[in-house]
């Protein structure tokens with residue numbers, strides 16, 4: 001167990017070891033990743049309210065540091081920046097290529113949610129461990145130290161339980177915190193995930209957790225699980241969507257969808273990008289990579305025009321890739337159940353509701369549900 005001073009020390013130890021310490025901060029009215037130098041920078045007393053198309057942050061006086069679910073910014077942006085220069089070329093006489101230097105130091109993430117660890121695992125499969133690794137992502141990710149904060153305050157938009165990604169953390173962390181604030185004080189159960197985590201924790205004042213502390217952690221996580229009502233049947237949905245590529249629901253959702261791409265930008269696992277070259281009048285060429293979205297018309301542009309010109313085809317591409325063909329490509333779902341795309345969709349489109357609408361008229365799903373009903 002550590003207390004608030006212990007958490008402060010933990011951040012200082014990580015900074016002394018040369019890590020850029022990052023954690024949740026309040027920025028622009030939302031919980032966002034940002035630099036943290038100590039506990040004073042964390043969002044004490046803040047709680048969020050989320051619903052389809054809605055996000056609101058309020059400050060209470062309970063002093064709880066991790067009393068919120070995820071905000072619009074994810075850790076993806078820290079490892080795979082929205083815009084990044086790949087190289088620049090100087091054409092003065094002969095061509096000279098320069099690449100940007102490495103980021104200042106390894107990064108320590110404090111307070112990532114368990115579902116966000118699952119999102120990083122998905123990105124690792126694509127950007128680090130896949131057939132075409134991104135060296136910038138790999139370098140930043142490999143050096144990172146991760147402190148997760150298990151979730152005691154899921155939002156109404158969360159569905160991590162059905163995706164198997166929360167609210168407790170099973171792996172992917174160096175240290176895991178569970179925040180307790182009750183009659184016994186404000187404190188954190190700490191679990192060690194790696195040798196590096198054990199070495200860091202050894203430099204922080206801590207005491208043995210009591211049975212009562214461990215019981216309080218169990219209660220926190222059970223309450224969080226029971227509070228989550230949304231669900232998505234992670235594995236069965238892949239085949240169901242593949243059977244329903246001509247379902248009328250794609251046109252129904254297209255009538256509401258603005259094709260704005262917000263869902264892809266807030267999604268912690270969407271990784272599509274575009275590369276552009278710009279030339280200056282002084283003869284320099286800059287090559288930049290930027291996030292891109294399958295909702296953009298030119299994302300599917302081949303010779304002669306876009307392959308997916310209708311909004312229904314673009315929404316279908318997003319959902320079927322994320323929930324269905326991602327399994328074929330990467331052996332996992334592309335969704336970790338964080339609910340960001342539900343809260344940050346300006347018209348409140350909820351992928352769990354769209355999947356339920358399609359699955360509700362799917363013969364195989366209905367038959368499967370009936371069999372499950374008989375068995376139970």
Ligand code: SF4
Nearest residue numbers: 267335336338339341
């Ligand atoms: S699809 Fe939506 S719920 Fe799933 S990981 Fe992306 S933002 Fe989160």
Ligand code: SF4
Nearest residue numbers: 257258260261263345
């Ligand atoms: S589903 Fe919502 S957030 Fe995504 S493109 Fe359509 S309107 Fe925008």
